[in-house]
Amino acid sequence: MLDSIKSLARQYAGDIINTRRHLHAHPELSFLEHNTARYVADQLKAIGITPQEGVANTGLVALIEGTKSGSNTGSRVVGLRADMDALPILEANDVPYKSTVDGVMHACGHDVHTASLLGVARILHVLRDQFDGTVKLVFQPGEEKAPGGASLMIKEGVLENPAPVSMIGQHVAPNVPVGKIGFREGMYMASTDELYLTVRGKGGHAAMPDNLVDPVLIASHIIVALQQVISRNRPPASPSVLSFGRFIADGVTNVIPNEVTIQGTFRCMNEEWRAEGKRRMVKLAEGIAEAMGGSCEFTIMDGYPFLKNHPELTRRVRAQATEYMGPENIVDLDLWMAGEDFAFYSQVVDSCFYRLGTRNEARGIVSGVHTPTFDVDESALEIGAGLMSWLAVQELSV
Ligand SMILES: [Zn+2]
Ligand SMILES: [Zn+2]
Numbered sequence: 001m002l003d004s005i006k007s008l009a010r011q012y013a014g015d016i017i018n019t020r021r022h023l024h025a026h027p028e029l030s031f032l033e034h035n036t037a038r039y040v041a042d043q044l045k046a047i048g049i050t051p052q053e054g055v056a057n058t059g060l061v062a063l064i065e066g067t068k069s070g071s072n073t074g075s076r077v078v079g080l081r082a083d084m085d086a087l088p089i090l091e092a093n094d095v096p097y098k099s100t101v102d103g104v105m106h107a108c109g110h111d112v113h114t115a116s117l118l119g120v121a122r123i124l125h126v127l128r129d130q131f132d133g134t135v136k137l138v139f140q141p142g143e144e145k146a147p148g149g150a151s152l153m154i155k156e157g158v159l160e161n162p163a164p165v166s167m168i169g170q171h172v173a174p175n176v177p178v179g180k181i182g183f184r185e186g187m188y189m190a191s192t193d194e195l196y197l198t199v200r201g202k203g204g205h206a207a208m209p210d211n212l213v214d215p216v217l218i219a220s221h222i223i224v225a226l227q228q229v230i231s232r233n234r235p236p237a238s239p240s241v242l243s244f245g246r247f248i249a250d251g252v253t254n255v256i257p258n259e260v261t262i263q264g265t266f267r268c269m270n271e272e273w274r275a276e277g278k279r280r281m282v283k284l285a286e287g288i289a290e291a292m293g294g295s296c297e298f299t300i301m302d303g304y305p306f307l308k309n310h311p312e313l314t315r316r317v318r319a320q321a322t323e324y325m326g327p328e329n330i331v332d333l334d335l336w337m338a339g340e341d342f343a344f345y346s347q348v349v350d351s352c353f354y355r356l357g358t359r360n361e362a363r364g365i366v367s368g369v370h371t372p373t374f375d376v377d378e379s380a381l382e383i384g385a386g387l388m389s390w391l392a393v394q395e396l397s398v
Contacts, residue, residue: 009386027086079164109172119385133396148341192339
């Protein structure tokens with residue numbers, strides 16, 4: 001099986017790269033992936049697979065049923081996920097497949113994920129008489145934008161009928177050399193909650209603060225105090241980040257404003273602490289404002305949960321990847337405080353999210369995701385399709 005998959009991946013590599021280039025040249029923003037969805041549907045139909053379209057509007061789900069022993073009822077189901085959306089970034093690369101849409105760019109490699117999963121579809125469709133069980137292909141919209149396409153796909157039943165025993169996802173990694181695959185068990189990526197505070201006081205002449213309620217000073221106390229929630233209340237084993245990138249006090253040298261607006265992000269890797277931390281922050285900020293004679297309106301936009309890689313599944317997948325890639329090509333990943341909506345699957349079903357190396361220093365392919373010069377070494381696509389096919393088939397036979 002390993003040899004068959006490798007040889008098909010090699011055989012289809014050129015087509016998979018062309019698919020990626022087509023997607024790269026025609027990026028669409030989150031939840032607006034209409035042409036991408038149509039393209040994916042057409043590609044699947046050309047392979048001989050009829051997808052369910054319009055899941056969470058622009059998402060698709062397709063099943064490949066193994067026929068090795070004739071009957072497929074009651075057998076295992078494994079889910080494979082690709083995201084399809086691009087980012088509001090103007091591409092700065094001078095490449096033949098450069099984005100044709102001004103200000104929209106596949107700068108997070110979701111074109112690679114989608115093209116790879118289409119490659120998986122082709123490979124496993126050809127090999128379907130050699131395995132039992134069902135591979136569920138999930139092409140989802142809107143990874144980059146709240147509330148996350150994954151959460152909507154789950155609401156629309158992507159984890160039911162048939163229910164996958166596990167979900168596997170891959171993501172390009174510009175910090176991992178092409179040809180290598182990265183894994184991490186357990187906590188991997190952070191929850192992401194957005195914090196919006198409006199601190200209100202009573203503005204006026206800066207020479208007469210005794211007649212005012214200074215929201216700038218209140219807001220400053222709040223910023224300092226909130227960091228103490230992280231340093232004093234955080235469970236020591238739960239990585240957490242609290243950052244404020246916006247603090248607007250729109251007065252001048254001699255005018256204290258009426259209000260100050262603050263925006264920040266709270267990230268962690270523990271759902272109980274996530275809820276508790278937010279409760280404490282709101283209470284502390286409101287209490288400080290009130291004690292100082294003002295008020296604080298604290299609004300939180302809940303983002304993605306934290307992403308946990310199921311330890312046993314991840315060990316299993318890593319062992320299979322080692323067999324496919326060779327032990328020298330498997331690397332350990334660090335914790336990463338960025339968010340990823342694959343986390344929604346990981347909160348519901350055993351999941352494994354691994355990294356596909358796409359870096360090539362010799363060719364200058366080193367830019368980070370979400371930058372205008374992001375690109376990948378396209379030899380990653382053959383690996384992306386082949387490895388994922390192999391992992392799915394192995395996971396079906398557990
Ligand atoms: Zn991204
Ligand atoms: Zn991404």
